[in-house]
Amino acid sequence: MSTPRDDRARLEREERWRQLMRAAQDGDTAAYAALLSEILPVLRRFVAYRWPSAPDVEDIVQEVLLSVHTVRHTYDLARPFMPWLMTIAMRRTIDAARRRTARSANETTVDIMPETFSRSDTKNEQETSDDQEAIRRALAQLPDGQRQAVELMKVRGLSLQEASAVTGKSVASLKVSVHRGLKTMREVLKRETQ
C-alpha cells in the first residue's frame, strides 16, 4: 500500500518527466538524455515484470527507447507522461513476444545435428576458403548499388527496413537490387565452376 509520501514522490517524478519531455520536444538534448536515463530502470523493471522469461530484456528495452525516440512528438503536454510511456513499453513488449513466438514456431530444437554426409571432413578448410574467395569475387563484380544491398542484407543480416534507413533507398528498390545482385552472383559462380 502506498503512503502519502510515495504518492507525493510519484507526482513530483511525473511532473519532472513531463517538464523534461517538454524540453526534449523543443530540442534540449541534455533534458532528453536525463529523461531517457531516468526512465531506463523503470523500463527494465516493466519489461522484466511483464515478460519474466524474456531472454533478451535489454534488447526489448532498447526497442522501447528507439520507439519513444521516433514518436516523441505524439506526447501531449496536457496529459500525464507515465501512461504515454507505459503504452509504448507494453506495445513493444507484446510485439517482441509475438516475434519470438513466430520465430520459435519455425525452429526445431535438436540435441544432435543430423549428418548430411557420411564423413565430417567432407568440406575441408581449403574448400571453405575457396568458396568464400569465389563469393567475394562475385560480389566485387556487382554494380555499387547491388553490392551494397547484398552486403547489408545478406552479409550483415540487416532487415529491409534497416537497410533502407542506412542507404536512404526505398524498400522496393532494395528488394530489386538484392534480387538482381544475387542473380548475377549465381551466374558468375556458375561460370567459374564450369
Place this chain on the structure above:
Amino acid sequence: MNSEELIRRLAASAKPVRRLPHPMWRAMMWFVLSLTYAAVLVFVLGLRADFSVRIAEPRFLIELSAAILTSMMAAAAAFCSTCPGRPLWERLAPFPFLLVWLASLGEGCWRDWTLHGVQSLAIQLEFSCFWKIVATSAAPLILILLMVRRGAPIAPYLTTGLATLAAAALVAAGMLLFHQQESSVMVLVWQFGSVLVLSGFAALFGRHVLYWRTVDMRSLDNQTTPHC
C-alpha cells in the same frame, strides 16, 4: 551497444520536433476536407430524384445523421488511437452511432416487411454499390491514412479499421443523397454492409500501413564521442 550508449546517441541526435496537434483538431481537419469532397461528389452526380420527399422523413434524417456521425467519430477515434496513453472509451466512440445507423436501417426493413410483405426483403445483386463506395472513398481514405501515420502505431489494426470506417461511412452518407435504392434491405446489405466489409478488410492490412519507423542508425553512428 549497451542501453546507456544508445541513450547518449539518441540524445545527441535529437532535434526539435513539431508536436502532434490534438486528435480532435486533426479529426476536424480531415472531416472538413472530406465533407467538401463529398459535397463536390453530390454536386457532380446530382441529388436523387426523390430527395425532396425523403428529406422530410425523420427516418431518412436519422439514417443520414447516424452515417455522418459514425464517420466523424470513427475519424476522431482513429486519431486518438495513435496517441499513446489516451483512454480506451475514445476508440469505442463511433460504435453507438454505428448501432443507431443499423437500427434505423433495421426499422426500415421491418416497416417495408409489414407494408409490402416478404418480397420487400428480396435482395438483388448490386455489386456496383460496393465498387462505388470503394472508388469514392479512396480519396478520403488516403488522406486519413496519411494523417494517422504521423501518430504512434500502437494499435495498427484498429486504427486502420477505424480510418476506413470513417471514409466509407462518409461516402455512404453521400450515397444516400445521390443514389436511389429501392428498399431498406438493399441499403442495409449493399451500403451498410459494404462499409463494414471494407473496414474489416482494411483492418487486416493494419501492420502494413502503420508500423514503427526505424531510427537511422547511420546518423546515430556519426555522432562522435567527445574526448576529454
